[in-house]
Amino acid sequence: MDIIEIRNINKSYGENRVLNDISLKVAKGEVVSIxxxxxxxxxxxxxxxxxxxxxxxxxxxxxxxxxxxKSMDKKEKKKILLKxxxxxxxxxxxxxxxxxxxxxxxxxxxxKASAKEADEITKxxxxxxGLIDKIDNYPNELSGGQKQRAAIARAxxxxxxxxxxxxxxxxxxxxxxxxxxxxIKKLRDEKTTMLIVSHEMKFVKEISDKVIVMEKGKIxxxxxxxxxxxxSSSERVREFLKK
Ligand code: ADP
Ligand code: MG
Numbered sequence: 133m134d135i136i137e138i139r140n141i142n143k144s145y146g147e148n149r150v151l152n153d154i155s156l157k158v159a160k161g162e163v164v165s166i167x168x169x170x171x172x173x174x175x176x177x178x179x180x181x182x183x184x185x186x187x188x189x190x191x192x193x194x195x196x197x198x199x200x201x202k203s204m205d206k207k208e209k210k211k212i213l214l215k216x217x218x219x220x221x222x223x224x225x226x227x228x229x230x231x232x233x234x235x236x237x238x239x240x241x242x243x244k245a246s247a248k249e250a251d252e253i254t255k256x257x258x259x260x261x262g263l264i265d266k267i268d269n270y271p272n273e274l275s276g277g278q279k280q281r282a283a284i285a286r287a288x289x290x291x292x293x294x295x296x297x298x299x300x301x302x303x304x305x306x307x308x309x310x311x312x313x314x315x316i317k318k319l320r321d322e323k324t325t326m327l328i329v330s331h332e333m334k335f336v337k338e339i340s341d342k343v344i345v346m347e348k349g350k351i352x353x354x355x356x357x358x359x360x361x362x363x364s365s366s367e368r369v370r371e372f373l374k375k
Contacts, residue, residue, distance in 0.1 A: 133196060135160045135294060135325050136181065141190030141200075143176060150176045151187065152349035158294075158342075161323045165336040168346035169372065174329045177346070178296045181327070182218045183209075195293065214242070217287035218296040221303050223279040225271040225286070231258065232267045235286045242290060257285040261315055277308030281315055288319075295319065297328040333373070337361050345369050 136158040143151040150173045158164050166174045179185040181192060183199055191200045197212045198204070225234050232254055239250040258264045261281040271279055280300055287295065297316065301309040313335050319326065320339055330336050336343060336357070343360040345352045353360055353369045364370050 135195055137193040139191045141187045143187045150349050161325055162341045163320050163326045163339055164342045165328045165340040166344045172346040173349040174346055175298050178298050182216050182296055183213050215293045216296055217290055217292035219283050219287050219300050221299040223283045225283055227271050230268050230270055231282050235289050238286055239289055253289050257289045261285045276304040277311045280312045294325045299329050
């Protein structure tokens with residue numbers, strides 16, 4: 133079974149059709165990257181999968197459950213939405229909480245974890261992203277790359293089956309990009325299913341099982357890295373990649 137299946141979704145903001153009949157399947161363990169010019173609907177697509185946006189029509193199935201089904205039980209839906217974790221361009225850490233509490237509080241609130249359990253998982257996750265020495269620091273005491281790694285640790289702490297990354301390195305200084313991309317590569321090696329929006333073409337080419345090129349709310353092309361980057365039959369795709 134596909135872990136994500138999107139069937140013909142559409143979304144408009146007023147007259148602006150942002151998602152135009154998008155269909156997409158992601159298999160368990162697959163790494164799928166979404167590229168395309170600014171404004172093409174990449175963030176809206178990811179946000180729709182995380183239920184941060186509501187689509188106008190079509191369906192989104194996560195592990196077989198249709199999250200667009202309006203009659204779905206609220207509790208049931210919450211459980212299904214926990215299968216996805218999302219990481220944003222601007223980290224979205226709670227600024228008034230230490231790194232430890234960013235993660236531990238989230239575990240307690242979202243997963244009803246005990247203090248002991250939350251602390252254990254927090255340390256485990258921070259060790260994994262190489263930030264255990266920053267556990268009692270506040271976000272503003274961290275570099276951009278460290279903030280993003282802490283945000284990834286927080287998302288991973290909830291043990292999602294799918295990670296969604298929306299331009300995770302776009303807000304970082306160039307010298308900090310690598311540490312975040314290396315961490316995402318490590319997650320791939322652990323077979324985490326990931327959907328990644330990124331402008332880091334070299335990274336996308338290297339990490340992706342499948343690459344999707346979007347433009348104006350539509351999927352222009354979908355295929356392996358090799359096909360999309362080296363052998364695209366679409367003039368528009370070749371133009372975009374040249375830039
Ligand atoms: P991308 O991530 O590919 O840059 P987005 O999904 O952010 O694209 O945006 C797609 C289009 O939707 C853009 O034209 C953008 O201006 C518009 N849009 C995004 N969010 C909103 C919103 N909340 N209200 C109105 N228009 C929006
Ligand atoms: Mg975006």
